[in-house]
Amino acid sequence: MQLPREVIVGDDVLGKVGETCTRLGFSGSVLIVTDANVQSIGAAPAHASLQSSGFKVQEVLVEASSLPQVRQVEREIEKFKPSVVAGVGGGRDIDVAKLSSANKGIPFLSIPTAASHDGIASPVVSMKGYSKPYSFMAQAPIAIMADVGIIARAPIRMLASGCGDVVGKYTSVRDWRLAHRIKNEYYGDYAADLALMSARLVMRNAHIMKAMSETGIRTVVEALVSCGVAMSIAGSSRPCSGAEHLFSHALDVTAPHPALHGEQVGVGTIMCAYLHGANWQLIRDVLRRIGAPTSARELGIEDKHVIKALTIAHKIRPDRYTILGDKGLTKEAAERVAQVTGVVE
Ligand code: ZN
Secondary structure, X not given: OOOOOEEEEEOOOHHHHHHHHHHOOOOOEEEEEEOOOOHHHHHHHHHHHHHHOOOEEEEEEOOOOXXXXXXXXXXXXXXHOOOEEEEEEOXXXXXXXXXXXXXXXXXXXEEEOOOOOHHHOOOEEEOEOOOOOOEEEOOOOOEEEEEHHXXXXXXXXXXXXXXXXXXXXXXXXXXXXXXXXXXXXXXXXXXXXXXXXXXXXXXXXXXXXXXXXXHHHHHXXXXXXXXXXXXXXXXXXXXXXXXXXXXXXXXXHHOOOOOOHHHHHHHHHHHHHHHOOOOHHXXXXXXHHHOXXXXXHHHOOOHHHHHHHHHHHHHHOOOOOOOOOOOOOOHHHHHHHHHHOOOOO
């Protein structure tokens, strides 16, 4: 079980990256993995802080979470021999930094500039270029440093997406229990409760998210970190990824222009809650209050792509048993669930 040693959430966190790396026992050089959009607001202050603590710093820019980018960063690691790799930015930066450092046996520091999904704290990566569009284990971050001031400057849509990812645990934990009962799959109460508690925390605070207040951002970041820890404890993404995630991964395949991960997961959660016979109206109302999408139209995706995604979701990852069962939904069943829940018209 790998767990983060430090979680720092607050103001001017980026100015403390250097002293934090020193405290964690690192020395010599640090490789920063970032992208052009966040280089000046995220990587630059982290870079300056590391330099003033005496570290040699190298930056590498990535454009996508893809295999070639992971290989590129691995080559930089071989050349530069950093003591730690820092991912500074959104999903792709964090994922590429996490996987390349894990492959090279170097610790990884997570410095998210948006609170849009639980990859900021989990040992899991989501990567394109592999045979299946889903996530797999890499390594947990040695520390997570979330600067509330920087995260507040990201579009509100990113925070709403993070909320959607957390609310998804309402059904992913139900799927896990189902797999335990039907397939005798290992089930861990502690990891499941941690994931569910995060979902409850975000649901209870749904009304404060639109204001992008410090309390709201802290709530989401802490919930995302708890989800990441739940996955570390379970040793897989099981507690945090059920049919609502399979639906989102399937939409990434069927929709020409997919929405954000957490936005799609949120809409998937409404429909999966319906299939579980749970309170799907509660999920829909919470997402509305947050300002997250609750329908295909709000996702900017045509109804037909949503229906198609529902019918193929069970094939994305056949080893992950969910409420969709081994055979998945028929087109008629998919249309019914999407219509009853108001996801399609
Ligand atoms: Zn997710």
